[in-house]
Amino acid sequence: MLKIDLNGLISTVAASTAAIVAIVSGLLFSRLLSLSSEKNGILRRLNELKADIDLRREQFLEISDWLLWDDAKDFINEHAYEIIMNGTNFEELVNTEEYPYRSTDELRPFIQKLIDVKEDFHKIIEEINEGDEFADNFNDFYQNTKLRYSDRRFYYETLFKLFDTEIMKGSSTYGYLNTYLPDVSLPTSNEYRTKKSERDRLEGEIKNIEYQIDVQKKSLINYEKPDGLWSGLLVIIYSCTVGVIWPVTLLPYPSNIFDDYLTKWVVLGWFISALFALFSYLAWSTYRLTRK
Template identity: 30%
Template sequence: MASERKGIERRMRELKNDLSAKQKMYKNAELILLDEDADDFIIDNLEDLISKEKTVAEIIEHDAYNHRSIEELKPYLEELEQIICEVEEMISGYYREDIPNDFKEFLEESGVKVSLAPKIGLYESVYYFLKRSLPERPVNPLMASISFPDDAFLIRPDLLSSAGPDSIQAYREKRKNRDMLRDEVTILSLQLEEQQKILEDYAKPSGFYGGLLVLFYASIVGVAYPTTLLPYPSNYYDDVATKWLLITLFISQLVALFVYLTIEIYKMKKQRRYLEQHWKSII
């Protein structure tokens, strides 16, 4: 029993290590998907988020492609708010015609640095939106005949274009990997739980008290009571009633023993069938 207990404890350590590794992988995969979902949500609804004509809850409600909650998107929306404030400060005081359409070119010319460099793509999108809200330079009467095309200062469409087939396929693969890791975490958790139950069963063996009761009964009727008859002469209890009593008591202890064994074997088989069905349902 001691060796089996050590084997179970070793198996539990292995499961805990595997579970810890899979949980880290799952959290990382979930975070990657959350980053992509949040970026897509912000890009798809950037104009509403900047104008604040709708609340975030209203935007989420009307976004058919978003499945993230406000709590999940909150850190990303806070980053967006920071980026909006930075870009507004960068371009304040300029006329629309005075700054280039390309944000990176604007950074080079102005020498301004962004605080969230990994989010440079989002800076560009915000820049193109806010650039449209800048005032136009007053028209010089001598230049009145010069006109600009209507879309000269519109947002670049490539920044807000939908993902191509390759990106969609890559996203699906990431979701598939995330779901697979989640299933593995669930299976490992259940395996660890079952091993813990088995270990607890070793600490509290099933049927222990029942077996102890049967042993106690057998000791009384098979040993203790017959022993009380030894001091008497051999012909003192040499009657049929006493003989039948002793035989009945002996048979009763055998019956108690076999009933106990039958019940315990049935319980063990029932538990084994349950575990087999349980593992099949998990796998």
């Protein structure tokens, strides 16, 4: 049996493999840090965009509610007589092709509040007919009368104007003026135009932010499944096992136990396979990087 001192060879193989693995591991670790940093940057950007869009949506809803309320008031002012005195179904009065371009579903909550206030106003008028004095102006009426819906000033004022107009016409019974002409204020004020422009601007910004969020989410998917990291980790584990851990277990190399010639080629074969795995991984990573 050929006797060879393999301690130097085994030590060299283990040290060389460990050095190469350290270099590849450093590159892999550097890439992990880079990916982690970029992913955290995307997550921070996503959080900023979500906070921004939440603020924009809140502002958009606030302005939209203001515009809807303003349009509802104009609709009530224009059709109060038909709704209150003729009992006309407000849905018959809605024309979405004319101002205020509002649907019945949008106006229904406001009309229902008007009907509720009407019932309370009836009771108040009945008490007045029994002897109480009717207020000269709405402010006195609103402040001195016990109202069931004290937060619905506009609705009470609308009904008060109807009733007050009838008194001026000399009616002695509770029933409304047949020729009531409402005070209709179309939305030509600077405030309405400003609010509408602001709403349109916010709507555009919301769509833009939604697009940015979609782009960031798509980018995040690529970072959740990075190319080559797991394969690189497997190559490092393999190289460490066959090029470092197994050779080290042979040290100090015993005499007169193994076939030294066969052991030499086994050690070199594992070393070469580890080098092949490492450089194949580097070549594959370089190819994918340059191809993209």
